[in-house]
Ligand SMILES: Nc1ncnc2c1ncn2[C@@H]1O[C@H](COP(=O)(O)OP(=O)(O)OP(=O)(O)O)[C@@H](O)[C@H]1O
């Protein structure tokens with residue numbers, strides 16, 4: 196069967212990667228979490244003290260160091276999903292914490308960062324057979340993708356899901372802090388100048404606020420079957 200590109204965009208914590216991973220596994224496609232790439236650059240910037248006290252980025256210094264940022268993915272057979280590596284070190288846990296979450300938006304708004312990561316993402320999808328999730332996949336990375344999905348859910352529902360996830364892992368979590376972070380990232384992602392988060396005109400929209408994971412996975416599988424029949 197002819198392979199296609201599947202672009203899944205939407206707001207933070209709305210279930211994009213949950214759906215994308217499940218579909219990729221079922222249809223034998225590669226899954227790429229582009230948020231992990233922006234998070235990895237953020238971790239690199241934190242490790243190199245490239246944030247000013249007011250939270251802005253020392254962009255000139257980061258630009259000089261960008262050639263030293265090497266992001267890759269390796270499939271983890273235990274978890275059944277790819278782990279993210281920054282310069283050869285697995286950073287999967289480090290990039291998911293609140294410190295990176297609360298610094299990632301200004302990094303993702305920097306044009307030279309987006310240019311570098313978008314180029315890498317386009318190389319990864321060059322042979323198709325890929326499910327990629329993020330904010331600008333259907334609009335900028337793969338505007339010609341054969342199947343585009345735009346996922347939404349209320350900010351409160353998304354914050355609750357993240358809170359439940361952190362609690363289940365035994366991590367520290369505060370619902371109000373998570374809600375504030377989700378709302379702030381939504382605002383910055385939709386208002387930045389370069390590739391702001393928006394629904395591509397030809398994307399199918401899914402509000403999964405009141406859906407179970409199984410229901411949304413089945414919905415996506417049906418859309419894939421329709422797109423490839
Ligand atoms: N329909 C659902 N009902 C309940 N929980 C869900 C649902 N969909 C996803 N989740 C849970 O919500 C949390 C966030 O999901 P996920 O990580 O897939 O979101 P995301 O959109 O990829 O987030 P981000 O943009 O921050 O990477 C996870 O704990 C996931 O298990």
Ligand SMILES: Nc1ccn([C@@H]2O[C@H](COP(=O)(O)O)[C@@H](O)[C@H]2O)c(=O)n1
Pocket residue numbers: 207208229230231233234299300303304328329330331332380384
């Ligand atoms: N294509 C993308 C993907 C992500 N971002 C930015 O990265 C942040 C973290 O992404 P998550 O999917 O892990 O939440 C997100 O808040 C965006 O600012 C992006 O700009 N483009």
